[in-house]
Amino acid sequence: xxxxxxxxxxxVGRPTIRGPSPPCFSEVFCTAFDLAARLYLEWPHxxxxxxxxxxxxxMIVSIANQKGGVGKTTTAVNLAAALAMRGRKTLLIDLxxxxxxxxxxLEHGAVGRSTYEAIADATCSLADIILPATTPNLFIAPxxxxxxxxxxxxxxxxxxxxxxxxxxxxxxxxYAHIVIDCPPALGLLTVNALVASTHLLIPIQSSxxxxxxxxxxxxxIEKVRQRPNPALRILGVVITMHDKRTALARDIxxxxxxxxxxxxxxTVIAKSVRLEESPAYKESIFTFAPGSSGATDYYSLCxxxxxxxEARTA
Numbered sequence: 001x002x003x004x005x006x007x008x009x010x011x012v013g014r015p016t017i018r019g020p021s022p023p024c025f026s027e028v029f030c031t032a033f034d035l036a037a038r039l040y041l042e043w044p045h046x047x048x049x050x051x052x053x054x055x056x057x058x059m060i061v062s063i064a065n066q067k068g069g070v071g072k073t074t075t076a077v078n079l080a081a082a083l084a085m086r087g088r089k090t091l092l093i094d095l096x097x098x099x100x101x102x103x104x105x106l107e108h109g110a111v112g113r114s115t116y117e118a119i120a121d122a123t124c125s126l127a128d129i130i131l132p133a134t135t136p137n138l139f140i141a142p143x144x145x146x147x148x149x150x151x152x153x154x155x156x157x158x159x160x161x162x163x164x165x166x167x168x169x170x171x172x173x174x175y176a177h178i179v180i181d182c183p184p185a186l187g188l189l190t191v192n193a194l195v196a197s198t199h200l201l202i203p204i205q206s207s208x209x210x211x212x213x214x215x216x217x218x219x220x221i222e223k224v225r226q227r228p229n230p231a232l233r234i235l236g237v238v239i240t241m242h243d244k245r246t247a248l249a250r251d252i253x254x255x256x257x258x259x260x261x262x263x264x265x266x267t268v269i270a271k272s273v274r275l276e277e278s279p280a281y282k283e284s285i286f287t288f289a290p291g292s293s294g295a296t297d298y299y300s301l302c303x304x305x306x307x308x309x310e311a312r313t314a
Contacts, residue, residue: 058088059309060168060178061235062193062200066213068184070205071240073100074275075301076181078294079201081284082302084138088176091130094143095164095193096183102142104279105133114144119163119192120153126167135284139175151188160188161228165196186220194221195228199235199309204256206242206249206268211259235308238301240269267300 063076073096080092094101095115102111110131117124118141130139154160168178180193194200200221204210225232237260243249257264269275270293278288285294 057091057168057171057173057178058176059199059305060180060197061305062180062182062190062197063203064182064190064193064200064217065202065204066184066186066190066217067205067209071203071269072096072184073104073181075201075203075238075240075269075298076179077101077104077279078275078285078298079302079305080177080179081133081135081138081286082299083177083179083306084133084135085286085299086302086306087137089137089139089174090177090179091139091141091171091175092133093126093141093164093168093178093180093193095147095189096143096181097145097148097189098183099143099145099147100279101181102140102144103282104284105135105138105140105282106131106142107282111142111144114142114147116144116147116150118167120150125170127171134282135287147189154188161191161195164192165229168196186216191220191224191228194224194232197229197232199233201235201305202237203240203269204237206239206252206256206271208248208252210252210256214259233312234263235305236263236265238265238267238269241271242268243271265301265304267297267304269297269301270294272297 061079063072063079065072076092080090084090092101092105093115099111099114102114113124113129115126115129118126118129126141130141132138133140154163159166164180180197182190182193202214202217204214221232221234237256239253239256242253253268272285272292272294274289274292275285275294278285278294281288285292285298289295
């Protein structure tokens with residue numbers, strides 16, 4: 001487990017400081033911790049977070065990796081669709097300002113208010129922005145490019161990293177599963193997703209630079225576990241865009257297996273043209289090309305995800 005930065009003691013509920021303000025793993029967290037430390041003696045006990053509501057969704061899983069182009073959105077979209085196909089209401093929250101998860105199912109003109117308003121506006125809830133997808137039992141909390149302004153708006157607020165969790169809590173147990181598509185960064189949006197989640201799934205592309213930056217991601221996860229969300233668990237690492245025909249891809253897969261061991265899913269997502277084409281038709285891989293290798297791979301991943309969650313909650 002990663003140690004807290006020098007001079008800082010991270011205690012669940014309240015951060016304290018023993019000396020000058022230390023450097024932090026991100027500018028957002030540094031600002032939040034410094035402000036919280038200054039107001040430490042004035043924090044009322046009522047600001048402490050309550051334990052997670054037992055009526056909350058069965059699984060809230062963030063799809064995160066600060067590297068771009070590793071298959072986060074493809075994984076989020078098709079994992080959410082696979083979960084919905086099992087007959088349980090599933091919500092896909094698009095937390096990426098690029099809004100690729102959103103346009104994978106919805107026309108641009110169909111989106112009114114977005115996750116920006118739901119998180120930043122106290123009078124707007126997630127329920128106000130959720131739209132149904134064409135896939136039965138699948139619903140979308142859409143994003144727009146304006147979401148990129150959210151971090152600047154929330155920096156300095158004491159509960160900035162709890163905003164999404166509070167909004168999800170308002171939904172109660174309406175959705176059995178919630179999948180969060182995170183942006184390719186480790187800023188406040190991703191931190192909000194990790195704080196709100198029960199599980200984290202990390203897609204890693206089968207490429208030469210596959211493991212670049214994973215240390216920063218793992219450090220961020222440990223920071224979140226230390227105070228805002230001790231219950232966060234790494235569900236696993238899924239290898240994406242794998243081309244088994246190349247020696248490099250096979251070598252990279254072995255390298256990922258050595259680093260993450262049993263955390264690596266048995267399912268490997270093969271490189272597939274069909275997976276790249278399906279968003280253009282506003283469909284998941286399961287309706288666009290149900291007989292493709294991409295559909296087989298993602299349904300297999302869904303089964304493994306459920307298997308791991310059930311094994312840990314049994």
